[in-house]
Amino acid sequence: MAWCWCRWRRWRRWCRWRRVLLCVCTPCISLALLLVYIMLFLAMHSLSAVYNQENVHFVASGTLRNESFAKTFWNLNMHGDAIWNHLQLTIDRQFNPILRPKNITRGFEDGTFYEQGFSEVTDVKRKVSQLPQQMQEFVSSMQKRDYATVLQPDGACGAGAEQEKEPPLLLMAIKSTESHFKNRQAIRQTWGRAGWVAGQKWNSRDGGYVRRVFLLGKEDTEELGVDSSEFLQMESKRYGDILQWDFRDIFFNLTLKDVLFWSWFSRSCSRTRFVFKGDDDVFVNTPVMLTYLKDQLKKPQAHKTMEDFMVGDVIAAASPKRDNKSKYFIPDSFYKGLYPMYAGGGGVVYSGLLAKRLHNMSKRVNLFPIDDVYVGMCMFWLNTHPVHHPAFLTFDFPIKEEVELCSYHTILLVHKRSPHQVVQLWANMKKTKAQCWDVPLRETDKKKTQL
Numbered sequence: 144m145a146w147c148w149c150r151w152r153r154w155r156r157w158c159r160w161r162r163v164l165l166c167v168c169t170p171c172i173s174l175a176l177l178l179v180y181i182m183l184f185l186a187m188h189s190l191s192a193v194y195n196q197e198n199v200h201f202v203a204s205g206t207l208r209n210e211s212f213a214k215t216f217w218n219l220n221m222h223g224d225a226i227w228n229h230l231q232l233t234i235d236r237q238f239n240p241i242l243r244p245k246n247i248t249r250g251f252e253d254g255t256f257y258e259q260g261f262s263e264v265t266d267v268k269r270k271v272s273q274l275p276q277q278m279q280e281f282v283s284s285m286q287k288r289d290y291a292t293v294l295q296p297d298g299a300c301g302a303g304a305e306q307e308k309e310p311p312l313l314l315m316a317i318k319s320t321e322s323h324f325k326n327r328q329a330i331r332q333t334w335g336r337a338g339w340v341a342g343q344k345w346n347s348r349d350g351g352y353v354r355r356v357f358l359l360g361k362e363d364t365e366e367l368g369v370d371s372s373e374f375l376q377m378e379s380k381r382y383g384d385i386l387q388w389d390f391r392d393i394f395f396n397l398t399l400k401d402v403l404f405w406s407w408f409s410r411s412c413s414r415t416r417f418v419f420k421g422d423d424d425v426f427v428n429t430p431v432m433l434t435y436l437k438d439q440l441k442k443p444q445a446h447k448t449m450e451d452f453m454v455g456d457v458i459a460a461a462s463p464k465r466d467n468k469s470k471y472f473i474p475d476s477f478y479k480g481l482y483p484m485y486a487g488g489g490g491v492v493y494s495g496l497l498a499k500r501l502h503n504m505s506k507r508v509n510l511f512p513i514d515d516v517y518v519g520m521c522m523f524w525l526n527t528h529p530v531h532h533p534a535f536l537t538f539d540f541p542i543k544e545e546v547e548l549c550s551y552h553t554i555l556l557v558h559k560r561s562p563h564q565v566v567q568l569w570a571n572m573k574k575t576k577a578q579c580w581d582v583p584l585r586e587t588d589k590k591k592t593q594l
């Protein structure tokens with residue numbers, strides 16, 4: 144079309160200029176575009192190099208909540224008026240690779256970033272004073288994690304450390320309290336036995352070394368009525384499986400057991416392949432668990448999948464309990480948004496490698512009063528999530544299923560069972576093993592498909 148215009152005389156001059164312009168400018172524009180392209184490429188390349196080197200992921204603040212992405216992407220202060228969200232935003236900003244590309248190269252060695260940020264929360268005093276008493280206490284000690292160790296196992300890794308040919312396959316880390324001696328004793332004699340434990344299949348190569356450690360805080364002597372510390376010392380000496388820290392052992396402090404355990408694990412137990420972390424009122428099918436874990440290690444690409452390996456009873460898109468009578472009550476002035484995917488705290492299994500990554504990442508995530516949600520948060524900040532397995536029954540068997548002969552052989556864990564029941568169940572497992580040893584693990588959530 145354009146050339147047609149040039150046939151008319153009065154356009155001729157303009158056309159001549161246009162050709163000159165085209166000759167001069169086209170290379171210039173191409174060159175500029177090329178330069179921009181090269182610069183972009185270099186910038187991306189250096190950013191991805193930083194990521195690979197540090198093995199950290201950036202998670203845009205706001206994406207945690209299940210709302211439309213476009214909305215959250217531009218809103219820097221997403222839920223920023225809630226105390227926890229605001230504190231976390233101040234940390235996230237420090238590690239935002241776009242805002243502060245230099246900071247991301249910093250490792251985790253000097254990382255105690257959760258100690259910052261309180262001064263930035265507007266109106267923090269008034270907000271805290273309106274929280275329930277327990278929450279207030281939580282917030283006031285939220286930035287402290289360096290509690291002293293009262294008791295810890297002598298050898299590496301807790302009970303059972305002997306001359307062994309291979310690293311432990313599984314460490315049982317069990318949340319307990321000073322007064323739960325009966326629970327601990329039942330576990331020691333049954334599913335938590337340390338040393339070499341055979342798997343479910345009847346061959347000598349199936350199985351592995353198991354370790355055990357109980358995670359304790361300090362119970363109120365007044366509430367307890369007696370001072371049990373001397374007794375606990377004896378127990379620790381006898382069994383070598385007590386790991387106790389000097390903080391108040393109450394529900395809102397359970398998260399401390401995770402972060403302090405990860406720290407101890409990274410120092411003392413770091414060669415262990417898997418960690419079981421759970422309550423002292425559960426029943427674990429240890430032989431089947433060992434076989435299941437060994438199978439995971441045999442899968443192709445296992446060394447890669449182990450980076451993110453966490454299985455349990457997974458809860459997705461849960462919202463915080465807003466009813467102030469609930470044990471899990473979280474007011475919206477403290478936390479807003481949904482919880483990330485998390486595995487129910489009754490019992491969960493993850494790889495030792497992931498435990499070490501969680502230890503690092505936890506330094507960049509503020510404590511949260513509910514421990515299993517907190518682990519889910521750390522997973523989210525690692526840019527991953529736990530995987531659901533129907534053999535973890537943290538809400539017990541569906542009706543009728545339990546009475547079947549081999550029911551307990553199809554599960555990895557069930558909550559909740561008394562010490563007496565645990566001992567009985569263990570004996571029963573031995574009795575039914577010949578008939579049930581090859582039943583497969585539960586594969587579907589009958590409970591959930593019925594809904």
Ligand SMILES: *[C@@H]1O[C@H](CO)[C@@H](O)[C@H](O)[C@H]1NC(C)=O
Pocket residue numbers: 237243246249256
């Ligand atoms: C990130 O950089 C800012 C200034 O560039 C600095 O004030 C801040 O302390 C750094 N944070 C970390 C975690 O390195």
Ligand SMILES: *[C@@H]1O[C@H](CO)[C@@H](O)[C@H](O)[C@H]1NC(C)=O
Pocket residue numbers: 198250251252496499500503
């Ligand atoms: C944890 O951080 C330390 C210090 O930055 C680093 O040496 C180590 O490799 C990290 N561990 C994992 C599993 O990422």
Ligand SMILES: *[C@@H]1O[C@H](CO)[C@@H](O)[C@H](O)[C@H]1NC(C)=O
Pocket residue numbers: 277280281284389390391392393395396
């Ligand atoms: C957790 O333990 C510490 C140390 O004993 C205590 O100061 C804090 O108040 C406890 N947290 C709660 C929520 O009670």
Ligand SMILES: *[C@@H]1O[C@H](CO)[C@@H](O)[C@H](O)[C@H]1NC(C)=O
Pocket residue numbers: 209459460
């Ligand atoms: C987000 O919420 C919608 C309904 O509000 C739900 O259907 C969807 O499954 C949720 N997505 C995730 C990832 O939880």
Ligand SMILES: *[C@@H]1O[C@H](CO)[C@@H](O)[C@H](O)[C@H]1NC(C)=O
Pocket residue numbers: 275467468
């Ligand atoms: C719970 O909430 C109700 C209504 O908001 C309030 O009247 C009551 O005092 C609260 N109870 C506690 C224990 O905070």
